[in-house]
Amino acid sequence: MESGRQGRGVRLEDVAKLAGVSMKTVSNVVRDYPHVSAKTRERVQAAIAELGYRPNLTARRLATGRTGMLALAIPEIDQPYFAEVARHIGEEATRRGYRIIIEQTLNDIEAERAVIRDREEGLVDGVIFQPVRIDTMEIARLRPDTPLVLLGEGARPLTTDHVMIDNVAAAREGVELLLRQGRTRIAFLGMVRRDPTQSTHLRLLGYQEALHTAGAFSDPALVIETDWFSVDDGVAAMTAALEAGARFDAVLCRDDLFAQAALRALDRVGMRVPEDIAVLGWDDTALARYSTPALSTISPDKAAIARTALDLLEDRMAGFDGVGRHRIVAHTIAERGTTASES
Known part of the structure; x- marks a missing residue:
């Protein structure tokens, strides 16, 4: 057999022949079976690398019932x-x-x-x-x-x-944090029009429950609607709300993308974060850790x-x-x- 043979046509028996072992031993190495000596495993792996052998998923499924x-x-x-x-x-x-x-x-x-x-x-x-x-x-x-x-x-x-x-509980806890910090007018960004997901609705429910339980100010105008989920949509919605006269001292955002949108829109109008308006995101993605200032956010495990x-x-x-x-x-x-x- 030519050891330079490469490609999809390489068979298990080709690897076994080159390595000088049985086909069963090659199969055990491919399946990472533990009871193979280190020396034999090394020899089989070298043959696999030299021939470019790729285990056939269909054959593996027939043999083991699994593809991995x-x-x-x-x-x-x-x-x-x-x-x-x-x-x-x-x-x-x-x-x-x-x-x-x-x-x-x-x-x-x-x-x-x-x-x-x-x-x-x-x-x-x-x-x-x-x-x-x-x-x-x-x-x-x-x-x-x-x-x-x-x-x-x-x-x-x-x-x-x-x-x-638990999205409802997480939103409640986020609002409760903002209330404890002295915030009294908390907005929600954003209620996405034609939203196909359940996430926004559950987070909005938790936001509303927390305000109601605390007897805090609740204004439907502070539930800011957006056209879609992008940062640009969030910036446009936040900017429009501010220009329409909405006044709030904190905002709970449905995700970190909308939190970035809030930071950008607030910066454009000269609002300081967190001195003037606190911003709380959701998801604890890399966006949160590397934004300026670093973003507070609800963090799923x-x-x-x-x-x-x-x-x-x-x-x-x-x-x-x-x-x-x-x-x-x-x-x-x-x-x-x-x-x-x-x-």
Whole structure:
């Protein structure tokens, strides 16, 4: 056999022949089976590298019932929160011996239905999915054969495992923090028109509950509407509210992108943060840590979201077939430079 043979045509038996071992030994090395001597493992890995061998997923599935691959379906890979959650899930999956395929659905209902309809069936062992538009009943009706765990505040069928934070409680705590710091007129940025998500509605509910419970000033004009989720939309909405005469001394933002928008709009009109107006974001992304001033923000435990989702998914992959389990992951408030008690 020519040792220079490369490419997709390389077979397990080619690696075994070059390494001078059995095909079973090569298979054990590929599957990271522990009971292989270091010397033999090194010889097999050298043969794999020389030949450019790539394990065939279909063959692996036939042999083991597993591909070692998982899918992560998220709305947008360039949205900071989803990007950071994807990183945590990818790192946790790697620690557990899996590889991740990441797919973005772009908030498209047909793309979300395709995830539920087992588009990855036979390619992956399980799917972690953050839906936006597909509803609870449709997920229950289309319940896939591939093990599935849902993330986020969207659909939560009883048949499916689900991981989220308590958005209402987190918003309440954010408002309570601002009230304790002496803020009396707290705005909410922003209520997105035609919002397909549940996140905004839950966060707005927590904001309203906290104001009501505290007997604090509540003005519908301080719920600032935006056209969409971008920083530019947030800047335009905040600027329009200020120009219309809205007066507030703090703002709770639905995410860190809108918090950046608030900082930009307030800077343009000469408002000081936090002296004139405190700003509290949501998600604790890199945007929060590197803004000026550093952004105070509600911080979901993203590492715990990843661990919990993979724990549930591995249970399903191992054969658990009970009713859906719904896990609430912890959150904190990261207090930085954009909130401070008034003197």
